[in-house]
Every structure is written in C-alpha cells, then in structure tokens.
Amino acid sequence: MANWPFRFVHASDFHLETPPFGVTEVPEHLRELFLEAAYLSAQRVFETALAEQVDFVVLSGDLVHCRRAGPRGPLFLLEQFERLAGRDIEVYWAGGRVDPPESWPPSLRLPANVHVFAKGRPEEWIVRHEDSPVARIVGASRSERERLAPAPFEPQEPGLFTIAVAHGQIDAQSPATSRVDYWALGGRHARATVSEAMPVVHYPGSPQGRQPDETGPHGCTLVRVDSERNVRLSSAATDVMRWRHERIAVEEQTTRASLDAQLDERMTRLAATSASTDQLVTWTIAGAGPLVRAIRRGPLAEELLARLRQRFGQGPPAIWSVAMSAEPPAAPPAPLRDQENIRGDFLRRIAQLANEPDELLRLESLLPADSVAGASAWLPEGDARRAVLREAAMLGIDLLSGEEPDS
Numbered sequence: 442m443a444n445w446p447f448r449f450v451h452a453s454d455f456h457l458e459t460p461p462f463g464v465t466e467v468p469e470h471l472r473e474l475f476l477e478a479a480y481l482s483a484q485r486v487f488e489t490a491l492a493e494q495v496d497f498v499v500l501s502g503d504l505v506h507c508r509r510a511g512p513r514g515p516l517f518l519l520e521q522f523e524r525l526a527g528r529d530i531e532v533y534w535a536g537g538r539v540d541p542p543e544s545w546p547p548s549l550r551l552p553a554n555v556h557v558f559a560k561g562r563p564e565e566w567i568v569r570h571e572d573s574p575v576a577r578i579v580g581a582s583r584s585e586r587e588r589l590a591p592a593p594f595e596p597q598e599p600g601l602f603t604i605a606v607a608h609g610q611i612d613a614q615s616p617a618t619s620r621v622d623y624w625a626l627g628g629r630h631a632r633a634t635v636s637e638a639m640p641v642v643h644y645p646g647s648p649q650g651r652q653p654d655e656t657g658p659h660g661c662t663l664v665r666v667d668s669e670r671n672v673r674l675s676s677a678a679t680d681v682m683r684w685r686h687e688r689i690a691v692e693e694q695t696t697r698a699s700l701d702a703q704l705d706e707r708m709t710r711l712a713a714t715s716a717s718t719d720q721l722v723t724w725t726i727a728g729a730g731p732l733v734r735a736i737r738r739g740p741l742a743e744e745l746l747a748r749l750r751q752r753f754g755q756g757p758p759a760i761w762s763v764a765m766s767a768e769p770p771a772a773p774p775a776p777l778r779d780q781e782n783i784r785g786d787f788l789r790r791i792a793q794l795a796n797e798p799d800e801l802l803r804l805e806s807l808l809p810a811d812s813v814a815g816a817s818a819w820l821p822e823g824d825a826r827r828a829v830l831r832e833a834a835m836l837g838i839d840l841l842s843g844e845e846p847d848s
C-alpha cells in the first residue's frame with residue numbers, strides 16, 4: 442500500500458534539570474555554557490524540527506524533572522511547543538522516569554498540538570495529510586509497576602505505518618513478528634539503533650552529553666519515511682559542548698617534548714572535527730617509562746594540563762582538557778614480580794587474582810574494626826575488576842619500592 446511520505450523528529454532525555462557534571466573545576470569562561478547546555482541543546486532539537494519542516498515530533502521521555510528544574514523547565518518546554526504550534530507541528534510525548542504525566546504543573550496548560558500519552562494501556566493517534574491517514578502513533582508513558590511489553594502496542598489492523606513511543610527497553614525477541622514499523626524509544630543517553638531492519642528500534646540519546654564518559658556527538662534523529670515505507674534515519678547534532686576521551690601511548694624513551702608534540706597534534710585534529718562546538722577532553726597516557734610514572738605520581742599531569750588549557754582551552758571554540766591520568770600497564774614488569782621480596786609476593790598474588798576471575802576477594806578483615814556493621818569490601822567483576830587489580834599492582838609497586846629511582 443502506497444504511503445504518503447513524511448518525516449519527523451525523534452528525541453528524548455533532555456533532562457533539563459541536570460547540567461553537565463563530573464568535572465572537578467569548571468573554568469570561568471565555560472561556566473555559563475555548563476549552566477545553559479541542557480536548555481540550549483534541547484532548543485536545537487526544536488529548531489531542527491522547524492528547519493526541516495517536519496510533520497510531527499515524537500518525544501520518548503525524560504524531558505524534565507519539573508520539581509528539580511524549577512519553573513524554568515516547564516516554561517521553556519511550553520514556549521518551544523508553542524513555536525511548533527505556530528507551524529502546525531504536532532508533538533507526541535510519552536513520559537519516562539522523571540516526567541510522568543502527573544508531574545506537569547497543572548497551572549501550565551499545554552497547547553492543543555501536544556499529546557501526552559497516559560500510563561498503562563497505550564493510546565493511539567492518527568496523523569493525517571489533508572484528509573488521508575498517513576501514520577499511526579501508539580504510545581504510553583512509563584509505568585513504575587509494569588515492564589514494557591510490545592504486545593499492547595500492536596495495532597489491531599495492518600496497513601498504516603505504525604510508530605510505537607515509549608521509554609525503556611523492549612524485549613529484543615518480539616519485534617520480529619510485530620506490526621509496529623518504528624519503535625521510538627527513550628531512556629538511553631547514547632544514541633543507539635537496536636534494529637535497523639523492520640521494525641526499526643531506535644534510541645536518539647540525549648541531545649547533550651552530561652559527563653566525561655558520554656563522549657562524541659549527541660543530538661536528535663530525523664526520520665524520513667518514503668512512499669514505499671522505507672525508513673531513513675539521520676542524526677542531527679544538537680550538543681553545545683562535546684566530551685572526548687583521548688588516549689596516547691608512550692614508551693620508555695619518549696621524551697617530554699615528543700609527548701607535548703603528540704598532545705598538540707591530537708588537539709589540532711580535534712579542533713578540525715568541529716569548528717563551532719566546545720570540547721572537553723579527558724586524557725589517558727598509556728605505556729611505560731618515566732613520563733607515565735611522573736604522571737601517576739608527580740605534578741606532571743597538572744603541568745601538561747595547564748599548558749594544554751592555556752594553548753587550546755580558551756577558544757572559541759574552546760578545547761578544554763578536563764583531566765589526565767596514567768593507564769596502568771596490563772601486567773607489572775616481570776622482573777619485579779619474580780623477585781623474592783614482599784613486593785614480589787604482592788605482585789604474584791595480584792596476578793593470581795587476575796587469572797582467576799571467580800576467586801572472591803575477602804577484604805572485610807582489612808576494614809577498620811569500627812567501620813559500619815555489615816559494610817562489605819566489594820570488588821567489581823570483568824573489566825572493572827581487571828582495572829582495580831592493575832591499579833592495585835601499580836600502587837603496590839609505588840608503596841613497596843621505597844626510593845629506588847628506577848622502580
């Protein structure tokens with residue numbers, strides 16, 4: 442059945458109540474940007490909808506925690522919704538964790554173009570072009586009690602292109618037999634397309650990365666559906682600051698001048714990737730040698746950061762270096778481990794724990810006697826366990842090596 446082609450913006454997780462975080466110190470010239478980032482990026486979502494002249498906008502939850510954001514949050518959304526109303530663009534909004542429908546201030550009436558899905562049984566709206574129906578939108582706000590199940594979103598009859606709007610995860614198995622063409626999901630802050638084939642299952646992610654590990658561009662998704670019902674997704678970046686993680690490997694003989702040159706080169710490359718967006722870089726220096734030891738123990742990291750901030754951090758666009766740390770080597774140097782001394786014993790024990798991921802670490806006896814009753818010393822699993830053990834090995838080498846210069 443031929444379909445009227447249409448397009449819409451899919452966005453979620455504005456979290457207007459949460460400014461970016463995870464930085465020990467925000468420099469004066471970036472303070473305003475941190476405070477405004479959540480709003481500026483959300484505003485760009487609406488500007489994308491207007492610029493692309495979309496038929497409608499689908500919002501998959503976690504837009505604003507009204508109490509935490511204060512009056513500015515809902516007033517901002519109201520203003521944006523009214524801009525869309527002025528261009529006859531409808532909005533379909535399914536609430537998530539922080540924005541259940543009942544949390545919206547009753548004194549602020551939503552304009553008629555905004556359809557908020559209730560919790561529980563999904564509700565259905567038909568989008569029309571002139572008088573003919575072009576798409577069906579089935580949505581529900583997140584319910585605390587029930588798991589998100591795909592079955593209630595299934596339309597009774599096939600035919601119309603169907604968009605299901607919800608916040609959360611759907612069972613990866615079930616979409617195969619579904620009559621839903623596009624799952625517009627929210628709740629993940631990183632953009633992700635879980636299924637590209639029909640039905641498409643997509644999370645647009647948050648319009649703005651909030652913390653150092655939310656790296657890369659963030660934005661919303663422009664969805665185009667053609668007359669053969671093919672779906673084409675394109676991402677529109679809306680973030681006003683972008684987090685980066687950069688790793689540089691050095692060797693025993695790497696000099697400070699050569700490390701500086703590598704850092705500068707990486708910075709120049711980052712600057713070229715985006716001429717207009719401020720970027721926040723977390724550095725990891727990996728490998729071995731005196732530079733890595735100096736970053737781990739001494740003031741070198743602060744020195745390098747100060748230089749990078751001064752050269753590249755002022756902008757515009759600013760490329761601000763947030764932090765720098767040394768990545769511990771995968772295994773401590775074998776000669777140290779093979780020595781018959783306390784340090785050797787310690788490193789052999791660490792290696793043993795690393796090789797036996799199921800072995801439990803009993804650390805409770807090491808806690809002070811007056812520590813809270815029932816407190817347990819807990820070691821994570823998998824990659825996190827390996828990282829903790831690597832750190833412990835390096836700390837052991839530092840503390841058990843005395844003043845030997847070459848340890």
Ligand SMILES: [Mn+2]
Pocket residue numbers: 454456503628629630
């Ligand atoms: Mn969220």
